[in-house]
Amino acid sequence: MAPKIMWIGLGNMGRGMVKNLVEKAPLLDSLIIYNRTRARAETLRSTLPDPSAVTIAESVADGVSAADIIFTCLSDDAAVTSTLETALQSATVAGKVFVDCSTIHPDTTSALGKLVAAAGSDFVAAPVFGAPAMADSGQLVAVLAGARPVLDRVRPYFKGVTARAEIDLSGDTLTAEESWGRATLLKVLGNTFILNMVEQLAEGLTVAEKSGLGTAPLVSFVEAIFPGPYAAYAQRMLTGDYYKREEPLFSVDLARKDLRHATSVAEKAGMRLPNAETAQAHLDRVKERDGSKGDIAGIYGAVREEAGLDFVVFFVLAVVVAASAGTWVFVPRFFPKETQLIWRSSVIMALACCYLMWAITYLAQLNPLVVPKRSNLRA
């Protein structure tokens, strides 16, 4: 008989993964879902083609007692630890499998694995790579670590269902205890690649704009050489998605947590991660500006700000206002009284028109409504 599955955590990642589980996984019965904020579970259920495919648990304890395999996908170490502690205290858990898909510190993963094992259950560390859009389309990359027979029980829920690929870190010579932390170690180090990519794009697009190259050639280069995440993030930056979203896709809080973990792992290994430190400083600025709504693509805003780009329009406006005031003051010195009003208004209107034409052209170049494309008319 197929095991009964429970999913805890219906954030940006969990929602997409649950959608794929109910569509593609071998489930005999409805999937039990639980989220701290119940409204999220209800919204998810109402958007599924078959709402009876899921059952909302009243509490962690209720859901865990009815399930055989329990997945968690929660924001940080404290959330996963408190949820698993509640789960282990509140139900008969012997023989159940706990699978954690969250990104947490490797030491926390190891500690949780031991806690679960001490309660007579099995533990699999299964952090995932990929943005929420990839969770929605079942295209994540899952990193799996645990005892091999236990991994075999949870594989039917990853490759081909929630994930397009798996990286198996259990190894033939490692014990489960030795392997759990390796999964989140790879995950936090892998996330430094993602944040460094965003940092590189932010710098590249900003310098392309300031140096006069323009952003379009750089985007063509990125699309040709680094299609995929690079190209997607470049579009998010250029379309203003880096500051316009109500809900972040990859929140600044999660990213700062990931970099803290990566930095601590590096420190333990006796080295620093200077690239990650640069991204961390820009994320601190995003957090300061946008609060918890900030998204990692907001690094672009922080880099632009440092480069003085967002202030150019206001700086030029200040110059035009000063020139207009100067005109108003100095016109009486050079022109007869009866023509002063004409001179004043003519010069000030000319300055205002020039400013408007410049500002519209400048802003249109920054945020083109239609991204310029090569015509190929002259081959």
Ligand SMILES: NC(=O)c1ccc[n+]([C@@H]2O[C@H](COP(=O)([O-])OP(=O)(O)OC[C@H]3O[C@@H](n4cnc5c(N)ncnc54)[C@H](OP(=O)(O)O)[C@@H]3O)[C@@H](O)[C@H]2O)c1
């Ligand atoms: N977003 C990405 O691009 C991405 C990609 C790969 C991996 N990840 C990792 O996947 C995990 C989930 O990310 P996400 O983007 O889905 O995060 P999210 O949208 O912020 O959702 C966080 C989830 O954790 C729950 N939660 C937070 N604190 C809690 C607590 N103290 N007790 C119980 N539940 C709590 C939230 O419940 P409420 O709804 O009640 O707040 C929500 O279900 C994180 O570890 C993240 O680092 C994220």
